[in-house]
Amino acid sequence: MKFLAGCVCSAVLGSFFTVWMLDGQQSNRGSAVAQERPGQTGPLFPLQVPRPAAANVETYFNADGLSPEEAINVSVYEQLHKSVVNITTRSTRVDSFFFTEQTSEGTGSGSVIDSSGHIVTNWHVVADARNIGVTLYNGETYEARVVGYDPPNDIAIIKIDAPNGVLFPITMGDSSKLKVGMRVLAIGNPFELERTLTTGIVSSLNRSIQVQENWSIKSIIQIDASINPGNSGGPLLDLHGRLIGINTAIASRTGQSAGVGFAIPVNLVSRVVPELITHGRVYRAEIGIQRVFETEEGLLVERLTPGGAAEQSGVRGPTLLRQRRGPFVFERLDRSSADLIIAVDGKKVQTVADFREAIESLKPGDIVQLTVLRKDQQINVRVQLGGGPPKPKTPGTRL
Numbered sequence: 552m553k554f555l556a557g558c559v560c561s562a563v564l565g566s567f568f569t570v571w572m573l574d575g576q577q578s579n580r581g582s583a584v585a586q587e588r589p590g591q592t593g594p595l596f597p598l599q600v601p602r603p604a605a606a607n608v609e610t611y612f613n614a615d616g617l618s619p620e621e622a623i624n625v626s627v628y629e630q631l632h633k634s635v636v637n638i639t640t641r642s643t644r645v646d647s648f649f650f651t652e653q654t655s656e657g658t659g660s661g662s663v664i665d666s667s668g669h670i671v672t673n674w675h676v677v678a679d680a681r682n683i684g685v686t687l688y689n690g691e692t693y694e695a696r697v698v699g700y701d702p703p704n705d706i707a708i709i710k711i712d713a714p715n716g717v718l719f720p721i722t723m724g725d726s727s728k729l730k731v732g733m734r735v736l737a738i739g740n741p742f743e744l745e746r747t748l749t750t751g752i753v754s755s756l757n758r759s760i761q762v763q764e765n766w767s768i769k770s771i772i773q774i775d776a777s778i779n780p781g782n783s784g785g786p787l788l789d790l791h792g793r794l795i796g797i798n799t800a801i802a803s804r805t806g807q808s809a810g811v812g813f814a815i816p817v818n819l820v821s822r823v824v825p826e827l828i829t830h831g832r833v834y835r836a837e838i839g840i841q842r843v844f845e846t847e848e849g850l851l852v853e854r855l856t857p858g859g860a861a862e863q864s865g866v867r868g869p870t871l872l873r874q875r876r877g878p879f880v881f882e883r884l885d886r887s888s889a890d891l892i893i894a895v896d897g898k899k900v901q902t903v904a905d906f907r908e909a910i911e912s913l914k915p916g917d918i919v920q921l922t923v924l925r926k927d928q929q930i931n932v933r934v935q936l937g938g939g940p941p942k943p944k945t946p947g948t949r950l
Contacts, residue, residue: 624750627736627792632746633688634721635785636661636670638695638709640680654916660739660785661685661709662721662794669828671820672784673799674700674707685711688719688746699827703911704768705799706820709829721786724793726816729772730754737776737798739785751776751812760800760813767904772796772814787814794820830940834943836913837938840866843903849893849924850906851886864934866890867925893929894922915939 613622638659659676663669670685677683683695693711700707733753741747751774758771774787778798787796796814826833839859844849855861855868862868869884894900895909896919913919915938920931 569747583876623790624736625749627788627790628738628748630737631721631786631788632748633719634663635688635740636663637740637743637745638670638672638676638784639684639686640677640815641682642679643681644679658740658743658781659783660781660798662784662786662797663740663885664708664824665717665720666715666717666718668711669698670695670709670711671797671824672707672709673797673815674702674705675799676784677707677709678702683709685709687713687717688716691717699831701823701827701833704819704823704833705815706797706823706827708824722788722791722793723821724791724795724817726770726772726795726818729756729789729795731755731817734790735774735776735795736788736790737774737778737782737785738788739782739798740779741777741779741781743781749777754811758813767908768815768819769908770816770819772816774798774814775814776812776814796820834915834939835911836915836917836936838846838862838910838919838936839933843892843906845902846891849891850903851891851899853886860934860937861921863934866923866932866934868920890921890923890925890932891921892921896920897922910936 570621594718595600612618615622620748640657641654642657657676657680657733659672661670661672661676664671677697678700680697684692685695686692687944691713693713695709695711698710700706718898731753735751735753737749737751740748753772754775755773757769758773759767759769760771761767772787772795776787778785778801782798783800785798786794787798789795797816797817797820798812798814802811802813823833837856839856839861840854841856842853844853852861852866852868855866867888867890869886870888872883872885874881874883890905892900892906895906898909900906900909910919912937913936915936918933918935920933922929922931
């Protein structure tokens with residue numbers, strides 16, 4: 552199974568479907584984050600939709616001839632489509648054989664998240680782009696720059712310098728309250744058809760898709776709303792017109808919608824976006840273990856970061872042995888001296904993904920307890936995690 556996002560990554564989602572990121576060489580379009588609209592005090596639209604009796608068919612429709620379901624869709628679209636942008640990218644790569652440059656173009660979707668011009672989208676929409684253009688609802692196009700990105704979660708923030716009057720920030724929702732069967736709406740730019748609306752339901756929750764080696768995004772939302780290349784980064788909305796996810800991938804044999812789509816939950820987006828705007832990246836906890844080897848018993852420490860948190864706390868890696876044979880000196884690693892990690896904070900870990908997830912769920916400065924086997928003896932090692940933004944220099948500090 553594969554994610555197609557210019558480059559190909561593996562994805563574990565069953566044996567029958569290929570998972571496609573919703574762009575490719577014909578890239579996708581951005582996504583959305585949310586803020587409350589000024590003056591908004593409650594739900595924008597009713598959730599209870601009455602069904603007409605045979606004698607009340609006329610009263611079932613409103614003055615515009617719309618059913619309650621249609622009225623909700625129309626209301627959401629009319630209020631939100633101005634928050635959705637069309638993203639176009641241009642990338643250049645050098646052909647090392649012919650020494651020529653090849654240019655490729657891509658498209659995607661995104662959502663305005665504040666009046667300063669910040670836009671949230673998928674990282675794979677703008678990755679490696681030399682030029683990024685953002686087209687607003689009024690047809691005006693602005694040059695954008697990347698402010699921050701988080702490849703492990705496929706999230707990026709770009710920014711345009713546009714007048715405040717043409718920016719309509721999207722409203723933030725809460726993906727923790729989603730239930731299977733809830734109706735959802737998606738707005739994006741599939742096949743460069745700008746601000747296209749599709750509808751569907753939440754098909755499942757807490758899916759997991761792999762976006763890079765040993766890293767999976769958890770709590771993914773599965774939907775059946777039709778999304779296609781160009782929808783990447785576009786908003787997934789609830790019936791109140793609030794952002795609940797970023798459309799990012801589909802499961803398909805052909806690369807086009809087969810009714811199985813995936814969206815990054817907005818609560819994850821909300822968590823990383825402030826750091827991306829402030830620091831340009833997400834500062835995650837660092838344990839100072841660069842590489843581990845999976846065994847049946849646990850994870851064998853292969854390489855430690857010199858001076859890192861794990862080494863300072865007494866975690867042991869392989870020992871470098873040197874042997875002289877005549878005029879030559881041979882080196883080899885003695886892995887029998889390395890610690891075998893079997894649990895993190897009492898929770899068993901068997902794979903690299905398990906270990907990464909356990910550490911990534913913590914913050915820089917947190918203390919984690921590693922349970923390791925050392926020469927067949929089980930011991931606990933407490934490690935204070937590193938990471939975090941650099942501390943500001945005090946006046947007079949020498950560089």
